[in-house]
Amino acid sequence: MAYLFDEFFASGAEESVSPFLTPQSRSWGENLSLKSAFGAACFLILAFGFSFTHPPLSNLFLSLVYFLAGVPALIAAFNDLKNLEINIDVLMTLAAFLAVLIGSGLEGALLLVLFELSHGMEDSVSRKARSALHNLNNLAPKFAHAIDRDGIVFEKAVREIQTGTHLLIKQGEIVPLDGTVIEGTSSVNLVHLTGESTPNLKIPGDLLPAGARNLESALTMEVTRTSSDSTLTRIIQLITAAQEAKPRVQRWLDQFGKTYASTIIGLTALFALLLPWILSIPYLGIEGSVYRALAFMIAASPCALIIATPTAYLSAISACAKKGILLKGGIILDALASVTQIAFDKTGTLTTGHLECTAIESLTNSLLPLDTALAIAAALERQVVHPIATAICNLAADKKIALPEIKQFKTVPGYGLEGVLANGTAVAIGLPEHIAAKLNHKLPITKNAGQVLTLLLIGSDLFALRFSDQIRPKMDEFLRKIEQINGLTPLMLTGDHEQNANHVANLLGIQQIHANLRPEDKLAKVAELAEHGGLAMVGDGINDAPALARATVGISMGRIGSATAVDASDVVLLNDDLAQLNWLFLKAKMTKRIVGQNIGLALAVICLATTPALLGLIPLWLAVVLHEGGTVLVGLNSLRLLK
Amino acid sequence: MNGPNHFEGKDPLEHVIEARRKGKLAASEIHGEELSGHYSAAGSAAKETAIIILILLALTNTISPYLLLSFLFGLLIWKTSSSAILGWRRLERLHRLIEEERWEIEHHRPQEREELTALYAAKGFSGKQLEEVIDVLMADDNRLLQIMLEEELGLNLEAFEHPLKQAVGAAMGVIGASALLVFGLSFLPYWGALLCGLFVIAVAAGFTAHLEKNRPLSAIIWNIAAAMLASGCAYFLGQLFYP
Numbered sequence: 001m002a003y004l005f006d007e008f009f010a011s012g013a014e015e016s017v018s019p020f021l022t023p024q025s026r027s028w029g030e031n032l033s034l035k036s037a038f039g040a041a042c043f044l045i046l047a048f049g050f051s052f053t054h055p056p057l058s059n060l061f062l063s064l065v066y067f068l069a070g071v072p073a074l075i076a077a078f079n080d081l082k083n084l085e086i087n088i089d090v091l092m093t094l095a096a097f098l099a100v101l102i103g104s105g106l107e108g109a110l111l112l113v114l115f116e117l118s119h120g121m122e123d124s125v126s127r128k129a130r131s132a133l134h135n136l137n138n139l140a141p142k143f144a145h146a147i148d149r150d151g152i153v154f155e156k157a158v159r160e161i162q163t164g165t166h167l168l169i170k171q172g173e174i175v176p177l178d179g180t181v182i183e184g185t186s187s188v189n190l191v192h193l194t195g196e197s198t199p200n201l202k203i204p205g206d207l208l209p210a211g212a213r214n215l216e217s218a219l220t221m222e223v224t225r226t227s228s229d230s231t232l233t234r235i236i237q238l239i240t241a242a243q244e245a246k247p248r249v250q251r252w253l254d255q256f257g258k259t260y261a262s263t264i265i266g267l268t269a270l271f272a273l274l275l276p277w278i279l280s281i282p283y284l285g286i287e288g289s290v291y292r293a294l295a296f297m298i299a300a301s302p303c304a305l306i307i308a309t310p311t312a313y314l315s316a317i318s319a320c321a322k323k324g325i326l327l328k329g330g331i332i333l334d335a336l337a338s339v340t341q342i343a344f345d346k347t348g349t350l351t352t353g354h355l356e357c358t359a360i361e362s363l364t365n366s367l368l369p370l371d372t373a374l375a376i377a378a379a380l381e382r383q384v385v386h387p388i389a390t391a392i393c394n395l396a397a398d399k400k401i402a403l404p405e406i407k408q409f410k411t412v413p414g415y416g417l418e419g420v421l422a423n424g425t426a427v428a429i430g431l432p433e434h435i436a437a438k439l440n441h442k443l444p445i446t447k448n449a450g451q452v453l454t455l456l457l458i459g460s461d462l463f464a465l466r467f468s469d470q471i472r473p474k475m476d477e478f479l480r481k482i483e484q485i486n487g488l489t490p491l492m493l494t495g496d497h498e499q500n501a502n503h504v505a506n507l508l509g510i511q512q513i514h515a516n517l518r519p520e521d522k523l524a525k526v527a528e529l530a531e532h533g534g535l536a537m538v539g540d541g542i543n544d545a546p547a548l549a550r551a552t553v554g555i556s557m558g559r560i561g562s563a564t565a566v567d568a569s570d571v572v573l574l575n576d577d578l579a580q581l582n583w584l585f586l587k588a589k590m591t592k593r594i595v596g597q598n599i600g601l602a603l604a605v606i607c608l609a610t611t612p613a614l615l616g617l618i619p620l621w622l623a624v625v626l627h628e629g630g631t632v633l634v635g636l637n638s639l640r641l642l643k
Numbered sequence: 644m645n646g647p648n649h650f651e652g653k654d655p656l657e658h659v660i661e662a663r664r665k666g667k668l669a670a671s672e673i674h675g676e677e678l679s680g681h682y683s684a685a686g687s688a689a690k691e692t693a694i695i696i697l698i699l700l701a702l703t704n705t706i707s708p709y710l711l712l713s714f715l716f717g718l719l720i721w722k723t724s725s726s727a728i729l730g731w732r733r734l735e736r737l738h739r740l741i742e743e744e745r746w747e748i749e750h751h752r753p754q755e756r757e758e759l760t761a762l763y764a765a766k767g768f769s770g771k772q773l774e775e776v777i778d779v780l781m782a783d784d785n786r787l788l789q790i791m792l793e794e795e796l797g798l799n800l801e802a803f804e805h806p807l808k809q810a811v812g813a814a815m816g817v818i819g820a821s822a823l824l825v826f827g828l829s830f831l832p833y834w835g836a837l838l839c840g841l842f843v844i845a846v847a848a849g850f851t852a853h854l855e856k857n858r859p860l861s862a863i864i865w866n867i868a869a870a871m872l873a874s875g876c877a878y879f880l881g882q883l884f885y886p
Contacts, residue, residue, distance in 0.1 A: 005788055009745065013738045019800050020737045028805035067724075143782035154775065155782040160752075 033072065034120030040069035040113045048106060062105050069112040070096065072119075088257035088305070089115070091264055095301040098294050107298060114303050118310035122330065141176040145169075147220065159227045169219045175212045177227060181205065183220035185414035188212040189387065199387055201414045201431065211235075211542060215386060217413040235519050239546045239568050256599070268297040296611070303631040304605050308598035311638035316591040319642050324574040325584055326558070332570045335553045336588035338534040342482060342581075343526065343547075345539035346494035346504055349557065349578075351469040353540065355387050355452060357395045359466040366461035371401055373463045377456050379403040380417045380429050388454055391467055425459045435462070476508050478579050486585040488536070491529075493522050495543055522547040538578065540565050555581070591641055598634045605630035681804050681812025686851040688722045688816030693843040694870050696824050700836055701878035711828070715821040719814060726813035730806025737798065744791055748784060755791065756781060762794055816847070844870045 008017045015021065015029035047061035070093075077093035080086070092115050099108030145168040146156040153168055158176045161167070166182065169175055175188070187199035190212050199215055202208055208221050210233070227233055275281055275289035282288045313330030320327050327333065344350050360370045360377075378396035381389035382403065396403065406419035406427070416430015428438060435455040439462070452467040482488050491512035494501045501515035514525055523546040529535045530552055537544070537551035545568040548554030554569035557576040566572055573580060609626035695718065700706065748755050760777055768776055781787055792798045804812075820843045827839030845863045852862030 005741070005745070005785055008741075013742070015734060015805065018734060018738065019741065020734065020798070020803050021805050022801050022803065025803075025805035025808045028807045032807075142784055155779050157782045157784070160781065 031120070031124050033116065034124050036068045036072070037113065037116035037120040040065045040109075040116060043068070044106075044109050044113050047109065051106060059105070062109055065109040065113060066097075066100075066105075069109070069116040073112055073115055086258065086262045086265060087254070088261050091261035091297075092301050092306060094265070095298045099298050102291055102294050102298075104298060110303060111301060111306065114306045118307060121314055122310055141174055144176040161223055161226065163223050163226060165223045167221050167223060169208075169214045169221060171214055171217055173214055175208050175210050175214065175221070177223045178210050178225040179208050179221040179223045181208055181219055182222050184218055186214055186216040186219050187386065187414050188214050203414065216384075216411070235542055235546065235564075239549050239564070264297060264300045267300075268293045271296055299611060300606055302602060302605050302627060304598070304602035304627075304634045307631065307638070308602050308634050309595055311635055312591055312595045312598060312641055315638045315641035316587055319587065320584065323580055323583065324558075324577070325580055326572040326574060328570050328572075332553060333588045333591045335534065335570065336536070336585060337592040339536045339552055339585065340488060340533035341491060341529060342488045342536045342538065343491045343493045343529065343551070344510075345537075345541065345544045346492055346496055346501060347469060348540040349538055349544075350475055350492070350504055350508060351471050353469060355391045355467040356470050357391045357465055358451075358468050358470075359464075361464050361466075363455075363462040363464055364460070366458075366463070368458060368461055370463075371399065373456055373458060373461075374399065375401045375403050376406075376421070376427055376458055377429055377463075377465060379406045380409070380419055380427060383409055384411065384417065388452065388467060392465065421458075426457075427459075428457045429454060429465075431455075471504060471507060472578065474579065478582070479508055479510065481582050482585075485582055488585070493517055493525055493537070493539075493547065495519075495522070519543040519546050523550055526550050536581075538581075539569075587641070594637055594641055598637055601630055601634050601637070680854070681808050681815075683851050683854055684726050684809045684812035685816035685819070686847040686854075688726065688813040689820040689847040690816075690844050690866065690870075691722070692718060692817045692820035693824065693840040693847075694873060696820075697837065697840040697870060697874040698877045700833070700840075701874045702881045705832075706828075708825070708828070711825065715817070715825075719817045719821070722817045723810045723814040727806045727810035730804075730809045733803070734806060737803075740796060740798065741788070741792065744796065745788055748787055748791065752781075755787070758795060759787075759790070819843075820847075841867055841870065 005019060008014070008019055011017050016026050018026065018029070021029070043061045043064040047058045047065060050058035050061065073089070073093040073096065077090045080090050092111055096108035096111040096115070099105060099111070141158060143155045143157050144161060145153050146161060147153050147166040147168055156165075161177060167176065167179065171186070181202050181204050183204060185201070185203045188202050188208065189199045190209070200212075202219065207224075208219070210225075272283070272290045272293035275292060276283055279289075281292075283290055285291065310330070313333060316333055317327050317330060347353055360374055362368070362370070362373070366373075374392070374396055377392050378401065381392045383406075405422050407422070409417070409419040411417050412430065412434065415434040416428060418426070418428045420426055428435060432453055432455050435457050438457060454465045454467070456463040456465060479490050482490060489512070490510050491514070492501060492505050492510050493514050495517050496515060498513075498515040501513050505511075505513045517525060519542075522544065526535060526537055526547040527550055530550070534552040536553045536555055537547050538555045538557075539545075539548050540557045542564045544556075545564045548556060548565055548570075549568040553571060555571040555573065556565040556569035558566060558572045558574040571584070605627055609623045609630070612623070692715070696711075696715075699714070756777060759780060760773065763773055763776055763780075780790060789800065792800065823839045823843050824836055827835035827837075829835070831838075844866050848862045848866035849859040852859040
């Protein structure tokens with residue numbers, strides 16, 4: 001079996017999916033930094049225990065801690081320094097290693113273990129949340145069934161197919177390139193492209209967009225666009241461009257961290273150089289300026305500061321996961337907190353995206369009960385896989401109607417189904433034009449915007465079955481709350497016609513509507529709106545993916561959403577429950593508040609406890625109690641986000 | 644050798660790939676950690692532990708058990724971590740190669756097609772049949788990458804153990820050899836360690852030879868001979884410098 005390299009490349013060459021490792025041993029590479037942090041934590045406990053009884057043994061375990069937790073921190077710190085970046089990580093690593101010089105190896109090791117643990121947990125959570133981006137490429141078929149001059153069908157790489165090539169699209173396959181139907185009749189749906197599940201009939205001469213799924217029978221098409229400019233490739237290119245153009249949300253804390261670390265490192269150097277001149281003390285020795293400066297640096301890197309942010313983010317991410325909300329990293333919480341507008345796609349997001357049979361009516365004043373007509377329709381439709389068939393069968397199943405036997409069943413691809421009942425009555429269901437052709441006269445029926453119509457013919461009795469996409473339950477209440485509680489302005493961005501968009505918007509009370517938008521138009525609109533304040537975009541189709549990638553926060557639906565939309569988004573609602581968004585925005589704001597409180601607490605520990613202790617203003621034991629107490633308080637404060 | 648057994652249930656093309664893989668593995672020089680796997684890491688580490696202790700004993704008449712234990716602990720850490728580091732270095736090299744090959748496939752497609760054509764022409768394909776085979780192979784990038792890695796670069800997929808698993812093997816090798824040597828040393832202070840050391844070397848050499856599908860007997864004898872030569876030379880040189 002061929003190895004699937006896509007997952008490996010999408011993971012950033014992670015060893016847990018390395019193609020070179022035996023499948024049995026790949027699990028050794030999972031969550032390595034977290035495993036290493038836990039190992040280091042165990043050794044630290046041993047080192048602490050033995051420090052009272054066997055100091056050499058304590059030092060042995062301390063060496064193991066520095067090896068396991070210190071080496072990764074050291075490599076990361078050197079990489080930061082190579083990029084001329086002095087941040088809080090560099091400060092912590094420097095303080096941890098310099099602690100050995102002044103005989104505070106245990107304190108340094110504690111810093112390293114906490115540092116490694118928080119990074120390990122963040123990595124682990126992010127890895128779980130980050131869905132593999134290879135789905136983006138999986139969507140686009142890699143090869144197609146080309147037909148040569150002799151009529152022989154063979155596989156050919158999509159990127160090598162030129163315009164004019166004839167391709168065979170089998171039932172259930174995704175159309176690989178844009179083209180024109182030259183043979184066959186079938187229905188296709190664009191559910192992967194637009195979220196729209198309504199099937200479209202394709203007959204010779206019709207355009208067939210890449211990404212459409214062929215629902216019924218085989219089609220032969222002629223390629224009109226190569227892979228470099230097909231619809232699907234264009235959307236994927238748009239997504240990539242949007243991801244690159246997306247303004248990088250920076251943790252507000254990062255800038256603070258840089259300033260703080262640079263200040264502390266600068267002050268340490270200053271104290272080491274100037275203290276002998278000010279206090280008339282030597283440079284070296286336990287009373288020397290170098291020793292005091294190092295002690296100052298270690299004191300200014302308290303545990304509380306390390307755990308202030310990761311514990312808060314991890315608690316919030318964990319609480320979201322429990323509710324079925326997947327966040328692709330803690331930084332998304334910051335972005336969510338900055339959002340002021342929220343845009344929704346229509347089909348599949350505000351509506352369910354599935355057709356429902358909303359009405360059955362007799363067009364010929366038939367005496368046949370409507371339930372009997374439904375039973376006959378379901379008996380015909382249960383033989384095929386089609387969105388309309390599913391809707392009819394679901395309704396019949398809900399009504400618990402027994403289905404009659406159908407004989408001489410046959411399909412007319414793209415048009416309908418035919419058969420004969422046990423009593424010999426001919427029955428047919430399908431497109432109005434198909435049924436009209438059987439009756440040899442025009443039918444006086446109308447359909448409303450957004451409605452799909454199917455006709456059922458039982459002998460000479462004619463029935464109309466109407467289908468439409470339904471608005472999700474309690475959507476109006478959700479939108480009212482999101483405006484009132486979170487102060488967000490809702491708007492609609494849709495590729496659908498203005499009439500359909502207005503109809504749904506009116507029902508839901510959405511004021512701002514942007515309709516008839518192609519994927520690139522949606523992207524441009526999102527970019528424009530995002531300039532006037534944080535914008536969250538909620539969508540589910542591939543056509544939404546560029547906009548989801550470009551928005552301040554992209555939110556997708558896990559169940560009905562296309563894999564591409566899920567990949568391009570930052571937040572995934574695993575249960576497709578939009579009502580959870582109100583809770584999520586509140587949680588994001590609370591997280592930001594708690595991170596701020598944690599930082600304040602950590603700084604208070606430095607100012608009120610550790611530094612005065614170094615200057616001899618408060619006893620050391622009190623400093624230790626305040627220091628550790630501060631760490632515990634920060635941890636407990638973060639745990640509030642678990643609720 | 645012709646017949647169904649020759650292909651062992653594979654199609655001819657897979658058989659050729661398999662044969663090439665075996666050829667490459669057989670031709671590669673085996674030097675300790677170069678042979679992948681935790682078993683070979685264990686064998687290699689056990690042999691090295693035994694020979695180091697034998698040389699140490701050849702140079703010192705007596706060695707304190709605590710000193711020996713401390714030495715062995717240090718050796719354990721070194722062998723374990725160096726085995727893991729070597730494994731990760733190899734994995735990094737291999738991952739770099741796979742990235743480079745993917746880049747080649749994406750950016751130099753015509754050249755890759757030529758390479759593939761040459762490879763399959765050498766296998767006896769020609770004319771329209773060759774064109775069709777190349778078309779099918781080029782159709783799926785995933786399959787193409789695998790073929791180029793295996794055929795062009797001669798790499799083996801899913802053939803290596805995780806560096807940590809390999810390191811655990813090395814650690815087991817050191818611990819096993821150390822336990823036997825300490826056991827020998829505690830019963831017969833000099834000869835016991837020597838005999839146990841040679842026993843460890845024999846077992847490890849026989850085991851790794853079995854893994855490599857080589858003749859175990861000659862591997863055992865050669866390894867014991869090399870170990871005795873090494874410790875003997877060290878012993879006599881020691882006597883020369885410190886009579």
